[in-house]
Amino acid sequence: MTALKETFWKRMGNVQAGLLAADGERPIPMTPQVDPEANAIWFITAAGTAADRASKSGGEASFHVADPKAGLYANVWGKVDEHTNEEKLDELWNAFAAAWFPHGRKDHAVRLVKFSPHEAEIWANDGSASFLYEVAKSNVSTHTPDAGDHGRVTF
Amino acid sequence: MTALKETFWKRMGNVQAGLLAADGERPIPMTPQVDPEANAIWFITAAGTAADRASKSGGEASFHVADPKAGLYANVWGKVDEHTNEEKLDELWNAFAAAWFPHGRKDHAVRLVKFSPHEAEIWANDGSASFLYEVAKSNVSTHTPDAGDHGRVTF
Numbered sequence: 350m351t352a353l354k355e356t357f358w359k360r361m362g363n364v365q366a367g368l369l370a371a372d373g374e375r376p377i378p379m380t381p382q383v384d385p386e387a388n389a390i391w392f393i394t395a396a397g398t399a400a401d402r403a404s405k406s407g408g409e410a411s412f413h414v415a416d417p418k419a420g421l422y423a424n425v426w427g428k429v430d431e432h433t434n435e436e437k438l439d440e441l442w443n444a445f446a447a448a449w450f451p452h453g454r455k456d457h458a459v460r461l462v463k464f465s466p467h468e469a470e471i472w473a474n475d476g477s478a479s480f481l482y483e484v485a486k487s488n489v490s491t492h493t494p495d496a497g498d499h500g501r502v503t504f
Numbered sequence: 505m506t507a508l509k510e511t512f513w514k515r516m517g518n519v520q521a522g523l524l525a526a527d528g529e530r531p532i533p534m535t536p537q538v539d540p541e542a543n544a545i546w547f548i549t550a551a552g553t554a555a556d557r558a559s560k561s562g563g564e565a566s567f568h569v570a571d572p573k574a575g576l577y578a579n580v581w582g583k584v585d586e587h588t589n590e591e592k593l594d595e596l597w598n599a600f601a602a603a604w605f606p607h608g609r610k611d612h613a614v615r616l617v618k619f620s621p622h623e624a625e626i627w628a629n630d631g632s633a634s635f636l637y638e639v640a641k642s643n644v645s646t647h648t649p650d651a652g653d654h655g656r657v658t659f
Contacts, residue, residue, distance in 0.1 A: 365572040368579070376568060378577040378627055413531060417520040418573045422533040424523070472533050 354502045356473045358385040363419040369464075371403035371410040371429055381412065381464075382441055388504050390425075390464040391432075391441055396457070404429040404462045412464060421473055427466035427504070437461060466504045473498045509657045511628045513540040515576040519569055524619075526558035526565040526584055536567065536619075537596055543659050545580075545619040546587075546596055551612070559584040559617045567619060576628055582621035582659075592616060621659045628653045 361383045368376035369392065379400065382391040390412065394400045403410055407430050414423040432438075438461045442454050516538045523531030524547065534555065537546040545567065549555045558565055567580040587593075593616045597609050 366577065367570045368568055368577065375579050375625065378570065413523055413568055413570065415522045415533065415568065415570045416573075417571060422521065422523065424530050470530065 351502060353471055353473065353498075353500050354504075356498075357421070357423065357469065357471050357502065358383060360419050360421040360473060361390070361414070361423075364414055364416050364421060365419075367412050367414040367416070367423075369400055369410060369412050372399040372408060374399040376411075376413060379412075387463075388465060390427075390466065391437075392429075392462045392464060393438075393441060394460050394462055396460050398460070400429060400462050401431075401460045404431040404460070410464060412466075421471070423469055423471045425464075425466045425469040427464050427468075430463045430465065432461045432463045434461070468501065468503050470501050471499065506657060508626055508628065508653075508655050509659075512576070512578065512624065512626050512657065513538055515574050515628060516545070516569070516578075518574040519571050519576060520574075522567050522569040522571070524555055524565060524567050527554040527563060529554040531566075531568055534567075542618075543620060545582075545621065546592075547584075547617045547619060548593075548596060549615050549617055551615050553615070555584060555617050556586075556615045559586040559615070565619060567621075576626070578624055578626045580619075580621045580624040582619050582623075585618045585620070587616040587618045589616070623656065623658050625656050626654065 361381060364381055366378045366380050369379040370376040377399065379392050379394070382393070383389075384391060392400055400410070402408075407428050410427060410429045412423075412425040412427070414421050414425070416422075438459070439454075441461070516536060519536055521533045521535050524534040525531040532554070534547050534549070537548070539546055547555055555565070557563075562583050562585050565582060565584045567578075567582070569576050569578040569580070571577075593614070594609075596616070
């Protein structure tokens with residue numbers, strides 16, 4: 350695993366919410382639960398949401414992070430799949446999700462979506478002025494340096 | 505001005521960076537400088553960036569915020585215009601921008617872009633679990649409540 354990818358997974362663990370675009374709809378706030386071993390980001394959602402609909406056909410989705418506190422900016426492209434594994438849901442069923450569903454873990458509206466990233470552009474920094482200037486400049490130069498705090502990774 | 509729009513401008517003032525998509529390119533991190541009186545968000549960028557290119561033709565752009573610390577999630581749609589007003593640039597030329605450009609205020613690469621939003625979907629909250637469940641549910645119901653902490657506004 351490259352250093353940038355490691356940094357990505359580590360900081361993603363501190364991201365409370367990003368914007369998930371699925372099923373051709375506009376991005377909406379969703380909480381990622383990272384699972385680097387499975388190369389996955391899990392989302393718990395409700396039946397009928399864009400993420401749920403897209404996951405039924407293994408559709409493409411993108412997750413966007415802009416979290417100065419976590420020091421992470423990223424565009425993550427991947428596909429979403431429906432996941433009916435009860436064991437996985439139990440594992441992810443933490444205080445966070447428990448607060449969501451009024452009928453608890455057995456709420457029929459609970460849907461587990463597995464987002465499998467295939468590519469990401471990552472900026473791992475605190476959003477400082479000099480960093481953002483580097484971002485602007487790197488978008489002008491003919492090649493984007495694929496090392497350090499900014500680059501593209503494949504999964 | 506509606507309460508939600510007021511909240512939007514207030515919290516936007518605390519957003520260090522969001523993702524700006526312009527000129528058909530993928531979103532990149534940019535720092536907003538809000539100017540509610542002018543119904544504008546100013547971006548200082550470098551010549552040749554996507555924001556700079558799009559601004560030359562008054563192109564459409566979108567700015568995406570997902571900042572748990574600022575308590576703001578938003579998709580903002582608008583257009584970008586080139587702005588050559590030296591006075592405005594002087595006004596915005598703060599410690600932030602000064603750190604960016606090695607040759608200072610007179611750097612020929614400095615570009616000022618005016619983003620004029622025409623519509624936004626706003627979630628003004630701390631990203632708590634119950635809030636995000638409300639988000640999920642509101643995307644399922646046939647109508648999205650246009651009040652309180654979540655809604656669409658026009659500018």
